[in-house]
Amino acid sequence: QSALTQPVSVSGSPGQSITISCTGTSSDVGAYDYVSWYQLHPGKAPRLMIYAVTDRPSGISNRFSGSKSGNTASLTITGLQPEDEADYYCSSYRNTSPLNWVFGGGTKLTVL
Amino acid sequence: EVQLVESGGGLVQPGGSLRLSCAASGFNFTPYSMNWVRQAPGKGLEWVAYIGIGSSTIYYADSVKGRFTISRDDARNSLHLQMNSLRDEDTAVYFCARDRAWAFDVWGQGTMVTVSS
Numbered sequence: 098q099s100a101l102t103q104p105v106s107v108s109g110s111p112g113q114s115i116t117i118s119c120t121g122t123s124s125d126v127g128a129y130d131y132v133s134w135y136q137l138h139p140g141k142a143p144r145l146m147i148y149a150v151t152d153r154p155s156g157i158s159n160r161f162s163g164s165k166s167g168n169t170a171s172l173t174i175t176g177l178q179p180e181d182e183a184d185y186y187c188s189s190y191r192n193t194s195p196l197n198w199v200f201g202g203g204t205k206l207t208v209l
Numbered sequence: 210e211v212q213l214v215e216s217g218g219g220l221v222q223p224g225g226s227l228r229l230s231c232a233a234s235g236f237n238f239t240p241y242s243m244n245w246v247r248q249a250p251g252k253g254l255e256w257v258a259y260i261g262i263g264s265s266t267i268y269y270a271d272s273v274k275g276r277f278t279i280s281r282d283d284a285r286n287s288l289h290l291q292m293n294s295l296r297d298e299d300t301a302v303y304f305c306a307r308d309r310a311w312a313f314d315v316w317g318q319g320t321m322v323t324v325s326s
Contacts, residue, residue, distance in 0.1 A: 099253050129311075131310070131311035131312070133311075133312035133313070135254070135313070140318075141318065142213075142304070142316040142317055142318045142319070143254075143304065143306075143313070143316045144316070145309075145312055145313060145314045145315075145316075148309065148310050148311075148312035148314065149310050149311070149312070152310075154314060186253060186254050188254070188256075188312070188313070190311040197256060197268060197270060198244075198256040198259075198311075199256070200253055200254040200255065200256065201253065202253045203253045203254070
């Protein structure tokens with residue numbers, strides 16, 4: 098069982114918007130603004146989409162945005178495109194002993 | 210081009226050892242902390258180990274502590290993971306990943322480790 102909880106799957110049609118939630122605890126998601134999101138396509142290197150809850154790395158489309166409220170973080174994708182179909186994982190820094198990073202179980206995004 | 214390339218994966222029997230390597234190119238390796246992250250078949254991502262700048266700090270996931278050792282060679286722009294006492298549950302694709310603002314901003318394509326008799 099993963100430390101952070103994500104929906105197993107979400108879907109949307111091209112042009113629509115979707116949101117993926119990521120629920121943790123007051124020791125990780127709720128404690129720090131160190132939530133990040135990753136896109137995984139089979140056989141390819143994972144790609145950082147969002148870091149520090151809301152920041153986008155250079156080269157990532159502004160169709161991707163992140164937010165957080167309490168112990169739940171969210172990734173929103175607007176204007177869905179076929180190439181957005183992938184697995185998405187959230188992650189958070191967790192200041193425990195030992196110090197570590199935790200991931201969600203992943204969400205399969207299907208663009209219908 | 211900023212790039213990480215893993216190597217060293219393969220098939221190993223339970224109880225055996227394997228050493229993974231990650232070659233960095235396209236950026237100055239020395240001032241970055243680095244990580245290993247793995248993904249078991251059909252499962253999610255799992256953080257494995259972290260090494261700070263100059264090997265100043267090292268952390269491990271509980272699942273590998275005492276069996277795995279992370280190290281770096283800044284002169285050769287490389288990261289390593291020595292894996293001993295391997296178990297079936299260590300079977301996974303192992304990724305090296307660069308640390309940035311407590312996230313993993315650059316990843317390799319991974320190397321497959323299979324632990325099986």
